[in-house]
Amino acid sequence: MREIDVKQVTEVVSKMCKEAAYYLPDDVYAALVEGRRTEESPVGRDVLDQIIKNAEIAKAEDRPICQDTGMAIIFLEVGQDVHLVGGDLVEAVNAGVADGYISGYLRKSVVAEPLFDRKNTTNNTPAVIYTSIVPGDKLKIKLAPKGFGSENKSGLKMLVPADGVEGVKKAVLDIIKHAGPNPCPPMVVGVGIGGTMDRAALLSKEALVRSINVRNAHPEYAKLENELLEMINKTGIGPQLGGTTTALAVNIEWYPTHIAGLPVCVTICCHAMRHAEVVL
Structure with missing residues (x-):
């Protein structure tokens, strides 16, 4: 049995929120560059030039790629030999999202109730969290900020x-x-x-x-x-x-x-x- 303190989860999720907002994954960036090379429309090539430049500026200056920094979707793969200590896992994840969005100056886009008053939660929580139990003693965290x-x-x-x-x-x-x-x-x-x-x-x-x-x-x-x-x-x-x-x-x-x-x-x-x- 391996212990993981949920405080570590909060720290990691906070960092992931910022990095995901600032840095386009290498595979996506490479696909955009390849799309620019093969794009047949002159207007399409110009748009792709702007998209690629935007991603490069975001990475260089640690700025969000898009103003819509999304609703945080979290996939947790929890090893069945992991013992989580120090608090509640869901609360730890949401604390990380809150810290990441506030300290990273990312737009807070989540409303507490979807239909009537739609009051902003001011810290982009709660995240949408999916948890699965898997073999092993690791905890895998995948984060996807989903723009609407x-x-x-x-x-x-x-x-x-x-x-x-x-x-x-x-x-x-x-x-x-x-x-x-x-x-x-x-x-x-x-x-x-x-x-x-x-x-x-x-x-x-x-x-x-x-x-x-x-x-x-x-x-x-x-x-x-x-x-x-x-x-x-x-x-x-x-x-x-x-x-x-x-x-x-x-x-x-x-x-x-x-x-x-x-x-x-x-x-x-x-x-x-x-x-x-x-x-x-």
Whole structure:
């Protein structure tokens, strides 16, 4: 049994919030540069130039890549041989988010109640936290600050098995076309297939924190990722003002499902596909 003091979790999460807001992951930055090289539209190339320059300035000056520094989504993988001491894990995570957003001068975008008074919590908490128990004595923390310009354009389709692969392709394309340029493309597209309605949504979020250079381990899903990326980039939506670089990647995660179902959820992220990962 290995002990981890939750104070360490608070410190790490605070740092992750700032680093994720300031520094675009290397794989995403490289994809933007490659998109600029292959973009066929002159206007699209100009937009990509500005996006790349913005990311470089943010990194050099420790400034947020975007004014919308997102709602913090946290994935915790807790080793079953870990003993967490010193307090409540969820409270420790939220304390880290609060400290990171306040000390990092990141925009606080969370309201305490969603429908009626919508009063700001002033520290960007609570985070959306997902916890899973895994073998081992480590604690893995993944953080993804999710902006809502793209979140608002995500979508869910409850298909039936007869819809098959072509139905999944159509569902994804319908959601992307409906989104248009509003999610600030080039996008990273997370797709969750299977499970239940709620599990498909979670899978689509988990897909976004996987490197865009890593394809699904299942060859048929890896093929589908590539096919969907090609189809999305043929829509002409492009980098906000039209072009051939609508998406940088499509990441799919899947889960067993019911014999009568085929849930498909698409979570769209803008070109600022921010995420961070730490293992304690």
